[in-house]
Amino acid sequence: MNQSIKKALLTVTALLSITAYAQKNDAIINTEQVQQGIARGAIVWDVRDEKSFLEGHIPGAINIGDAGNTLRDPNKEDYIATDKIQKIFNDAGLDINRDLIVYGTRGNPYAYFGLYTINYFGGKQAQVYHDGFDGWKSAGLPIQKERQTSAPVSVTLVPQAQLVVSNAEMLKLAQSKSVQILDVRTPDEYSGKDIRAIRGGHIPNSVNIPFEDNWQDPATAIKLGKKQVADNSGMTLKSDADLKKLYANLDPDKETVVYCQSGVRAAETAVVLKNLGFKKVKVYDSAWLGWGNNLKAPVADETFLNVGALNAKLSAMQNKINQLEEALKAKSN
CATH class of the missing domain: 3.40.250.10 (Rhodanese-like domain)
Known part of the structure; x- marks a missing residue:
């Protein structure tokens, strides 16, 4: 092989290597990259509540229930004790030392909270699927409804202060x-x-x-509530160019x-x-x-x-609820 061809091949190999490394270390990934991750054996973590998970999820995904509720104290909204989180993760087979892909619904910050949690406890190979289950469904990819059991693991979580x-x-x-x-x-x-x-x-x-400004249409959640849009496609992440401007x-x-x-x-x-x-x-x-x-x-x-004033409003609201319940009860009788 002459030197010019050999040099060209080495250059191409180096570029491919750099590209693969960049993709692997890109924290936010798309549908195609999720498929590639699953093909290489990555663990997939669905951070949604159990009901949503059982209605349909990415095949093979792990679910521990609503991550925000499961992993945090309901009053302080801080993490529960590390040993409790460690047991939850280990029992579910959620090995933070492996390749991990985290998802929820499109644009849902709790998917990012899941990624943050993995990184905080020592994981270094996690990525987040911004478009989440909505992106997966819209791509027409297979959906699983039954829960798939994963083998438990034994991993020590170490908070990264x-x-x-x-x-x-x-x-x-x-x-x-x-x-x-x-x-x-x-x-x-x-x-x-x-x-x-x-x-x-x-x-x-x-x-x-506001974090919603990261989306292509920051008002999507409000529009959904008012039924002004049919889906959450507006929660798709802005392009890098637009995010840099932001x-x-x-x-x-x-x-x-x-x-x-x-x-x-x-x-x-x-x-x-x-x-x-x-x-x-x-x-x-x-x-x-x-x-x-x-x-x-x-x-x-x-x-x-x-x-x-807040307690007064809550009391008034409770009284109205009580009245409505009494009216419904009387109507049913």
């Missing part, structure tokens, strides 16, 4: 000009109009870019801390930023629940929750 920001660290970072803080909640939450802790408002100097005012070389209400929406935007080349992205996991409930933490556009 360097991937998250604690409450104490956030208090320091909020005063640092070298860190950019991204609030991915709704504009009403950011402004303090929608109060979801003791206080409403936002962390001073944070920038508000985050053009952020510096990809600066440390970036992303937060929301409890860390779930932030997980989606954090993965998007990493995919765009942002070098140091962390999630403030305690998020607004941790910040807004800490009266020592400074808040911009600060508002307070009127507990008395």
Whole structure:
């Protein structure tokens, strides 16, 4: 073989290798890449609730129920004890040291929360399928309804503290000009109009870019609720070019801390930023629940929750429910 041909072959081989590596390390993948992952033996984790899972899922997928409810404390919305999560994962055969593909419904941030969870506990080969089960169905691919049992595993989960920001660290970072803080909640939450802790408002100097802005049509969820659209195709991820425009005012070389209400929406935007080349992205996991409930933490556009007024509204609502139940009972008799 002459030297020019040999050199050309080596160049092609190197390019193919680089391409394969890039695809493998792309955190957000498409339908074709999911098929390729399944073909190479990747574990598929469906983060949806059990009812949705049993109505149809990607063949061979593992399900532990609604990931957000199963893995988190219902009040604090923080992770339950690591040993409990470890048992859940091991019993289900969810080996975080293997190739893993996480999915839910299209655009659902809980799929990204699943990816974040795997990375937080030490996994390094996980990817997220943004279009999820909706993308799989629309591609006309096989669907399974029965639960497939996977062999249990024995893997030790080790929290990676360097991937998250604690409450104490956030208090320091909020005063640092070298860190950019991204609030991915709704504009009403950011402004303090929608109060979801003791206080409403936002962390001073944070920038508000709602996580829905990552979608081709950020208003899709609202439109679905009003029956203005027939499906959730608008939740498809924007192109890289459009996402770069969306985050053009952020510096990809600066440390970036992303937060929301409890860390779930932030997980989606954090993965998007990493995919765009942002070098140091962390999630403030305690998020607004941790910040807004800490009266020592400074808040911009600060508002307070009127507990008395809220209780009065809840009481009035309960009375109406009781009246309706009585009316229905009387009607049935």
